[in-house]
Amino acid sequence: MSEMIELKLNEQPSKKRQYLLLGGIILAMLLWSLTAITFSAPDDGGAKIAGNIIKGILSPDMQLLWNFTSQGVFYLLFETICIAFLGTIFGAILSIPFAFLMAPSVVPKPVYLITRFLVVVIRTIPSLVYGLMFVRVSGPGPFAGVLTMSLTSIGMVSKLYVDVIEDIDRGILEAMDAMGCTTFEKIRFGIIPQLIANFSSITIYRFDMNLRDATILGLVGAGGIGSPLIFAMNSYRWHQVGSILIGLVVLILIVEAISNKLRAKLVNG
Amino acid sequence: MRKRTLTLPNGKVVTEQRSKVPLICAILLVFIIVAMRVTHFSFRTLATNGHQFFVILGAMFPPHLDFLNRVWQPLFDTIKMSFLGSLLGALVAVPLAVLSATNIVKSKLLSGFFKLVLSIMRTLPTIVMALIATFIFGLGTMAGTLAIFIFTVSYVGKLTYEQIESLDMGTFEALESLGLTRLQAFRYGIVPQILPTYLSTSLFSFEGNLRYAAILGYVGAGGLGIILNEQLGWRDYGNVGMILTVLIVTVGLIELISQTARQKLQ
Amino acid sequence: MIKFENVSKIYPNGHVGLKNVDLQIEQGEFVAIIGLSGAGKSTLLRCVNKMHDISSGKLTVNGVNVTQLKGKEIRRFRSKIGMIFQSFNLITRTTVLGNVLVSLVPELSWWRRLLGVYPATAKIAGLKALDNVGILDKAYTRVDQLSGGQQQRVALARTLVGDPDIILADEPVAALDPVTAKIVMDDFQRINREMNISILLNIHHVDLAVAYADRIVGIRQGEIVFDGPTSAVTQEIIDEIYQGHGSSSIKGSLEPVAAEVVVDA
Numbered sequence: 001m002s003e004m005i006e007l008k009l010n011e012q013p014s015k016k017r018q019y020l021l022l023g024g025i026i027l028a029m030l031l032w033s034l035t036a037i038t039f040s041a042p043d044d045g046g047a048k049i050a051g052n053i054i055k056g057i058l059s060p061d062m063q064l065l066w067n068f069t070s071q072g073v074f075y076l077l078f079e080t081i082c083i084a085f086l087g088t089i090f091g092a093i094l095s096i097p098f099a100f101l102m103a104p105s106v107v108p109k110p111v112y113l114i115t116r117f118l119v120v121v122i123r124t125i126p127s128l129v130y131g132l133m134f135v136r137v138s139g140p141g142p143f144a145g146v147l148t149m150s151l152t153s154i155g156m157v158s159k160l161y162v163d164v165i166e167d168i169d170r171g172i173l174e175a176m177d178a179m180g181c182t183t184f185e186k187i188r189f190g191i192i193p194q195l196i197a198n199f200s201s202i203t204i205y206r207f208d209m210n211l212r213d214a215t216i217l218g219l220v221g222a223g224g225i226g227s228p229l230i231f232a233m234n235s236y237r238w239h240q241v242g243s244i245l246i247g248l249v250v251l252i253l254i255v256e257a258i259s260n261k262l263r264a265k266l267v268n269g
Numbered sequence: 270m271r272k273r274t275l276t277l278p279n280g281k282v283v284t285e286q287r288s289k290v291p292l293i294c295a296i297l298l299v300f301i302i303v304a305m306r307v308t309h310f311s312f313r314t315l316a317t318n319g320h321q322f323f324v325i326l327g328a329m330f331p332p333h334l335d336f337l338n339r340v341w342q343p344l345f346d347t348i349k350m351s352f353l354g355s356l357l358g359a360l361v362a363v364p365l366a367v368l369s370a371t372n373i374v375k376s377k378l379l380s381g382f383f384k385l386v387l388s389i390m391r392t393l394p395t396i397v398m399a400l401i402a403t404f405i406f407g408l409g410t411m412a413g414t415l416a417i418f419i420f421t422v423s424y425v426g427k428l429t430y431e432q433i434e435s436l437d438m439g440t441f442e443a444l445e446s447l448g449l450t451r452l453q454a455f456r457y458g459i460v461p462q463i464l465p466t467y468l469s470t471s472l473f474s475f476e477g478n479l480r481y482a483a484i485l486g487y488v489g490a491g492g493l494g495i496i497l498n499e500q501l502g503w504r505d506y507g508n509v510g511m512i513l514t515v516l517i518v519t520v521g522l523i524e525l526i527s528q529t530a531r532q533k534l535q
Numbered sequence: 536m537i538k539f540e541n542v543s544k545i546y547p548n549g550h551v552g553l554k555n556v557d558l559q560i561e562q563g564e565f566v567a568i569i570g571l572s573g574a575g576k577s578t579l580l581r582c583v584n585k586m587h588d589i590s591s592g593k594l595t596v597n598g599v600n601v602t603q604l605k606g607k608e609i610r611r612f613r614s615k616i617g618m619i620f621q622s623f624n625l626i627t628r629t630t631v632l633g634n635v636l637v638s639l640v641p642e643l644s645w646w647r648r649l650l651g652v653y654p655a656t657a658k659i660a661g662l663k664a665l666d667n668v669g670i671l672d673k674a675y676t677r678v679d680q681l682s683g684g685q686q687q688r689v690a691l692a693r694t695l696v697g698d699p700d701i702i703l704a705d706e707p708v709a710a711l712d713p714v715t716a717k718i719v720m721d722d723f724q725r726i727n728r729e730m731n732i733s734i735l736l737n738i739h740h741v742d743l744a745v746a747y748a749d750r751i752v753g754i755r756q757g758e759i760v761f762d763g764p765t766s767a768v769t770q771e772i773i774d775e776i777y778q779g780h781g782s783s784s785i786k787g788s789l790e791p792v793a794a795e796v797v798v799d800a
Contacts, residue, residue, distance in 0.1 A: 029352055036349035036410040036491070046405045053401060082304035089301060120524075124517045126484040126494070129509070132501050137321045142308035147315075171624035175690075178584055178618035179697065180610035180641050185648060189637050193629045212394040219396070219487055223308065226396075230488075233400060249392045256392075275659055283662050286675040 056238030057245055065243040073225075073247040080224040081251075083142050083217065084210040087149020091210075092203040095154050099161030106165065123155025127213060131220035142223030149210050149217075157206050164198040201263045208259045211252060329510030336508040339496065340515050347492035348519070350413045350485070351478040358421025359471035365422065366429035372438055373455070384430070391423035395481055399490040410491030417478050417485075421471075428470045432463050465534040472527045479523055483516055536561055537583060537701065537733070542592035544578055544757075552578035553589070554757040560750075562597075562700065563731040565724065567738050567748035570776055575757040576737040580703045583735065584616045585609050597700060614641055617694025617732075621706035623686045625678045631689050632674045635661040638697040664692040668722055684715035691722055695730075702726070704736040708743065716740070720747045741773060 065073050100106050101115040130151050134144040172190045181189070218226020225248060232240040273285045304310075367373055369383040395416050402412035436459060444454040486494020493512060500508040537560040544552035553575050560566055568576045581587040582594060585601050594601045596616070604612055625634050639657050640648060647653065653661075665671045668688040673681060678689055687707060694702055704723065708716035724747050727734045738744045744751060744765075751768050753761035753776035761772050 026356070030356060033349040033353035033356075036346055036353065037414060046407065049404045053404070079307055082307040085300065086304045086308060086310060089297075120521060121517055124480060124520045125513055126480075126497070126516075128484050128487055128494075129497065129501065129513065133322050133325045136325060137318045138311075138314050143310055143314070146308050146310055169624075169627055171620060171622050172626050174586075175618065175620060175624035175693075176637065178586060178613055178616070178703075179638055179693075180613035181637075182610065182641070185640050188648065188651065189640055190626060193626050193633070197628045215394045216396045216484065229397065230400065233404065245393070245397075248394075248397075249389070252392045253388070275655065275662060277659060277663050277666060279663075279666070281662075281666060281671065283671065283674060285658070 052236070052238045053241065056240075056242035058242070059239060060243035060246050061237075061239040062243070064240050065247065071228075073243055076225040076228060076244075077247050077251050079142055080211065080214045080226075083145040083149060083222075083224050084207060084214045086146045087214075088153055088203060088207040088210050090146070090150035091153025091206065092157055092199070094150060095158035095161055096199075098154055098158035099165055102158060102162045103165045119155055119158055122151065123159075127152045127216055128220055131217055131222045135221055140221035140223075144220075145214065145217040145222035145224055148222055149214065152213070153206055153210060156209075157202060160202045161199060164195055164202070167198075168194050197266045201266045204259050204263055204266075208256055211255055215248065325506055328506035329513065331507070332510035332514050333505075333507035334511065336500075336511045337515070340493075340512055343486065343491075343493045343496050344515055344519065346410050347482045347486075347494075348479065350410050350490075350492055351417055351475060351482040354414045354417025354482075355421050355471065355475040355478050358418045359425050359467075359474065361418075362422045362424075362426035362429060363467075365426045366433060367455075369426065369430040370433040372434055372436070373459075387423050387426045387430075390419055391427065395420045396485065396488060399485045400488045403489045408489040408491075413482060413485040413490035413492055416490060417482060420481075421474050421478065424474050425467070425470050429463065429467050432466050433459065436462055469531045469534045472531055476520075476524050476527050480520055536595075536597060537735075538593075538595045539582075540593040540595075542582065542589050542594055544575075544582060544587060545590045551757045552587070553582070556592070556757075556759055558752065558759060558762065560733060560735065562733055563727070565727045565734045565736075565747065565749045566752055567736050567744035567750070568752045568754060569738060569741055569744050569773075570754035572739075574754045576754055577705055578757075579754065580705055580735060580737055583701070583703055584613045584618060586618075610641060614638075614697055615699055615701075617697060617699035617702040619687070619690050619694060619702065619704040619707045621709045623683075623690050623710075625686055625689055625693075627679050629678060630675050631665065631670065631678055631681070632658070632661050634678055634689055635664055635693045635696050638693050661692075661696050664696040665689075667695060667726075668692045682715070683711050684718055687711065687715075687719050688722060691719070691726070695726065699732060701733045701735065704734065706737050706739065709739055716743065723747065 064071075068074055098115060098119060102112050102119065104112055106112075107115075127148055130148045131144060134147040138144045138147065168191060172194075173186055176186045176190050214224045215226040215229065218224050218228070218230060221227065225244060229241065229244045229248075232238075232244060273287070275283045275285055277283065365383055365387060369380050369387060371377065371380045374380040374383075398419055399412055399416035402415045403409075406412050406415065440458040440462070441454050444458045445451065449457065483493045483497070486492040486496070487498050489495070493516060497509065497512050500506075500512065537558070539556045539558040542556045543554055546552055556579065568579060570576050578587055582589050583596060583601070585604060589602060596612075599612060601612070626637065636653050636657055639653070639660070643653070643657075662671060662674060665674055668691050670681075670685055670688050670692070673685065673689075678686060681689065687710075691702075702723075707723070708719050711719060720743055723734055723736065726732055736744075736748065745768055748765055751761065751763065751765055752759060753772065755776055755778065760776055761768075
């Protein structure tokens with residue numbers, strides 16, 4: 001009897017070697033990565049600047065914060081919302097054909113493989129590159145930002161749309177056939193209602209993300225609150241930095257809360 | 270909203286619940302028009318100037334192969350930054366996630382505090398973090414690593430505490446009843462349940478970070494972004510094409526590895 | 536009246552669905568079709584509204600020669616025949632009323648079809664149908680929040696709103712627990728009696744078939760092996776219909792019989 005137990009004990013696959021190997025690889029990667037860390041901080045400047053930033057956030061530039069002209073925080077935030085909103089809407093619309101072309105249940109294998117590759121490429125190119133390219137199209141300003149967001153949204157949104165498309169319940173199509181419905185009626189009343197709630201939920205989620213990403217666009221002159229933030233930082237106006245950061249954080253928190261509520265309602269009905 | 274009623278032939282009255290769809294469509298439409306005004310959106314500009322985009326895109330092909338030698342160093346920097354930031358971030362996320370989970374930490378105040386910390390860390394866009402970090406730690410990979418680290422802590426932390434909170438606590442109680450301490454019960458009851466998801470989330474975060482790290486150089490936080498910024502500034506699109514090709518191949522490879530690993534974890 | 540005259544159906548892969556079927560069903564009959572899975576019950580049902588084409592023979596429904604129907608005629612013909620499925624086949628994420636009204640879509644004007652706006656008369660017809668199956672209070676609930684029995688009654692209301700002459704039901708209670716199954720069968724019986732709608736129903740549960748139908752049709756390997764009033768059904772006949780397959784479990788009782796009885800208690 002005990003022999004059998006011993007036999008069973010030895011049967012258990014030993015994963016020790018695998019774990020050691022994996023641990024070794026990670027450790028080696030870690031050591032290699034550590035070489036990237038260089039402290040080139042200005043001798044004492046770092047701590048002082050950190051202190052200044054905190055001071056700036058604690059005593060923000062109230063004039064800038066409560067300024068309702070086109071230079072004020074409110075207008076800049078509103079402009080950022082507009083960029084993110086339009087970018088999300090156009091991005092979501094552009095994602096629909098991409099999503100159908102990526103769905104294995106809709107198109108043959110070569111088509112969806114090619115579309116998937118294309119979307120990976122679109123997704124990997126940094127938004128800044130698109131931003132600079134679009135600035136050449138529309139000139140600097142929020143318009144370029146909208147175009148950039150539209151394009152960068154496609155990557156994630158279409159990928160998530162595909163899952164929804166693959167999840168469609170096809171039973172309804174048979175039922176509608178039995179009712180004497182045309183193909184158009186089947187799509188309009190059978191398929192679209194199934195897609196719309198999840199598509200909307202995904203789109204709202206992406207809007208949430210785009211709002212954060214919209215700050216990047218300021219770097220290349222594509223509008224939004226990013227550029228005044230960078231100007232303020234580069235010229236060491238920490239109180240202005242403080243008021244912009246506060247406005248941004250509050251906006252993002254509010255939008256996140258609303259978006260979570262909306263999405264829960266959409267999905268659960 | 271006014272409510273309409275429908276009367277059935279047999280006398281029953283039903284209060285109609287009107288669909289909110291037309292209202293939502295109207296609000297969306299108004300906001301689209303407002304947003305188009307604010308952002309100076311114009312289809313005409315797009316139609317007349319849109320080809321400029323493809324002119325630049327065309328100039329990236331073929332990529333300048335001889336520029337490849339200058340790409341390696343920043344590429345490695347980018348990988349190092351995202352690896353280090355993701356690894357350390359994922360590790361630090363664990364205690365924060367545990368302290369944020371209401372079913373482990375009995376004090377609502379304590380868990381609430383840590384949740385708030387994670388939430389605030391997540392709020393600031395990574396690029397802004399990196400920008401601030403360059404002012405404090407100087408230009409270079411340190412600033413980028415820190416920005417990625419903070420993002421990873423908040424992202425992995427949030428998903429992990431949500432995972433812990435959704436767990437069935439029966440196992441935990443059963444182990445405690447066997448005489449294990451809370452810590453031991455956590456080690457044997459909770460860890461095996463969350464480990465696969467946690468590792469998967471961390472890997473996913475690493476994938477995203479790699480993509481994101483490529484632009485951090487733009488604010489001086491090291492990596493590919495620096496040369497990308499430089500070459501774009503000089504309008505040397507052939508070189509830009511080379512950088513992008515290298516980035517796409519690298520991200521593709523790492524995603525492939527990470528996705529296989531994540532599928533194995535499931 | 537539904538009339539099968541020497542109807543056969545052979546699938547493209549050579550499988551024989553129906554073989555020389557002769558069957559005549561008068562308006563207002565309640566017919567249960569029993570037999571093993573794959574015996575041809577579904578095929579028989581789906582030929583009636585031309586969801587399947589027959590290979591030979593003649594099939595007439597209310598004087599219409601089904602084989603000769605084309606395109607638009609098929610759709611108009613189908614809208615007078617209701618169909619119920621085992622898996623309900625409702626539109627998820629849509630309200631109960633929205634599901635019921637889909638039945639009326641082919642009759643709407645083009646812009647209503649595009650926008651999905653129904654006239655008040657349609658809504659009243661839909662609510663009436665819901666009242667008929669006893670779920671009027673759920674009219675504005677999303678179907679995914681209903682129980683299986685309620686969902687099947689939504690499907691029933693959906694067919695009723697089209698004012699059909701015939702309802703085809705393909706295993707309508709197979710996904711339901713025994714108690715809910717009886718409630719749904721009660722609905723079928725009431726609709727059959729009060730509205731004089733013919734009901735053709737495929738069913739695994741012989742006991743339910745015997746309890747509710749006026750007439751039983753037994754199918755084995757595409758052929759009709761029994762056709763007669765419920766009162767004439769004996770254990771020998773049931774053994775004959777299910778011959779050679781799990782007959783030992785049938786002997787001595789009229790319990791659920793088929794190879795894949797689904798009873799979710």
